[in-house]
Amino acid sequence: MALIVQKYGGTSVGSPERIRNVAQRVAKYKAQGHQVVVVVSAMSGETNRLIALAKEIQKHPDPRELDVVISTGEQVTIGLLAMALKDAGLQAKSYTGAQVKILTDSAFTKARIVSIDEQNIRTDLANGYVVVVAGFQGMDEDGNITTLGRGGSDTTGVAIAAALRADECQIYTDVDGVYTTDPRMVPEARRLKSITFEEMLEMASLGSKVLQIRSVEFAGKYKVKLRVLSSFEEEGEGTLITFEEGNKMEQAIISGIAFNRDEAKITVRGVPDKPGIAYQILGPVSEAHIDVDMIIQNVGVDGSTDFSFTVHRNEFTKAMDILKTKVQPHIGARDVIGDNKTAKVSVVGVGMRSHVGIASKMFRTLAEEGINIQMISTSEIKISVVIDEKYLELAVRVLHKAFNLDQEDA
């Protein structure tokens, strides 16, 4: 008998019929003797509908009240799923985030979980109940309703699994696992049986949007065994996300090719090469709540250097504006140039730690196709390059092939 936390996203609970399918799947696990906690998102489209309604009232909805409104999406789903479970002959009980209680900080619309009181859930499980928990939401110390931000239901699932020390946290989604790259771009892309947390973190942050990155960090921190599965397939083992590298390293050097199409590149040229300059450049950008992705600064020449970074394409104009009006005159840089027609491609794999030549193989492969590399950044387990957007598909395809990712025993 195992204790399993299952998390179902909006598409998986998008209609009464699909909610009944989820109940059937839960019933199967119960029949095998497992204890099951189910964490659910709002029915697909519901959160967007509620946000649109709020924006009809207030152009920039008050965050506290927006959370009051949008948290109802998950609340409807937990009630409906508990009904479906009862209809399937199981004992079931729903919990809102506040009822659990999932205590968060007070950062409305993007709260962080502080603690989870799992006592009532444990009692219900011991009494044979399936426990249904609303994802994405919690309450702060003053009893205000909070939400965890988009994708927060994954985080709820992992956090509940951590609090209960569950044997496994299963994330059901509309894909059946983590692939070596996006199958829509490379038909030869292959589902990975397992992937390490670190690789998953790199894959997620680079645009393989199977899991929300925060939930993966959470799972890593609390050593929660995480599995990504399809809610639309009866069989299939999905992809297990492990925190043991073990024999994994022997099997494959590279796990996948991640990419991000929405990258924009900005370079501040002729920056005085002295302490504190990075903060003076990125401070104002960060204060404007613009997320910065890659950051590159090369060795300076004659006391001056170039400083480059990438932002989401939607933030490009805003970021350029800040740099030209606030940063450049202030630090005395020569000029600011940018390009929002770029994309990022990364090869990811824990195997590269113990294998040399990955970088050179990647660069050679791209060079053979005449693809110019504009920026390079590396970590322990990934190498990322920024290239012209128009070469993105080509780059992903040739790298996928070059690293033999289409072959099971690569």
Place this chain on the structure above:
Amino acid sequence: MALIVQKYGGTSVGSPERIRNVAQRVAKYKAQGHQVVVVVSAMSGETNRLIALAKEIQKHPDPRELDVVISTGEQVTIGLLAMALKDAGLQAKSYTGAQVKILTDSAFTKARIVSIDEQNIRTDLANGYVVVVAGFQGMDEDGNITTLGRGGSDTTGVAIAAALRADECQIYTDVDGVYTTDPRMVPEARRLKSITFEEMLEMASLGSKVLQIRSVEFAGKYKVKLRVLSSFEEEGEGTLITFEEGNKMEQAIISGIAFNRDEAKITVRGVPDKPGIAYQILGPVSEAHIDVDMIIQNVGVDGSTDFSFTVHRNEFTKAMDILKTKVQPHIGARDVIGDNKTAKVSVVGVGMRSHVGIASKMFRTLAEEGINIQMISTSEIKISVVIDEKYLELAVRVLHKAFNLDQEDA
């Protein structure tokens, strides 16, 4: 400076535009220096949509989970209204029933309020906030979400007003007050400037659905000054519901003509006239959760009597079935007959306590139109008759005229 509780029904908050109108009205009261608590229903149609969704999952939705689902309707409205108030430049804060907290018993879908903790609301009001409270909902001792049943938002409004000792509880609805009868049936129907609680109770229970009966009882019990107003008219004083009969008795004998179209009549004939028989007949009906309205038992002849009562038309078949299979053979009654094509008409007024001849005037008026009276039941302040459904409109019109209800100083 007064403390005012305003309750807005589903139609009054049925769209973003209407929610903004409510905010404007609240702003006007705030500008006059009043403290305002607003209690709101779900946007019109929302509760029905949620119930329909639940029924797609489970034919008879689990009551606990149904409350989890339908309570989201009001939760959306409080968030939206708080946003609209902030957009209008006011300080505002929303509360769910659980957040207040409105403690109820655990009778899901028809819970009763046990107590209200008004401390946080008081603090907010003192700090200049408009407080927005979700009607219709509360929580039980175990933290389960409960709802108060249809129309429960009125009850929430009155209960909050009672807890805060508010100066007035204003019920905004789509009619501008209480009328002498339904204006759709009798164009000469006139808005009453005031009505006593007792009359209102009789009017409400008899089908003048301006206010939920439970909220009127509540207001009477806690001496809350209640006013019914239109949310669609800028001016107008609505109808004040008072608990002082005072000069009212001098003005009018009869306040209005109430009616109920959905009445079905059942008679158990040849019932042994002995103690306990009423309970033996109505016990099984009540156990089946069928509400009984009028009950009539005449003096017995030769140790046998006839026992009649009315139920809602929707419950007619079920009630007949119970009587024929469970009651009749058990108590040895001769037979059970029924008619679901009946209606009830009542004249209501505290004035009839001190005036004779009301009943005879009513019966004569009906007789002159050839309308046969099938059942009669009376209380201190009302006389009700059951008649053939097809004469309903005629009966209401002629009674309205006979008691001079179309004249302001009647």
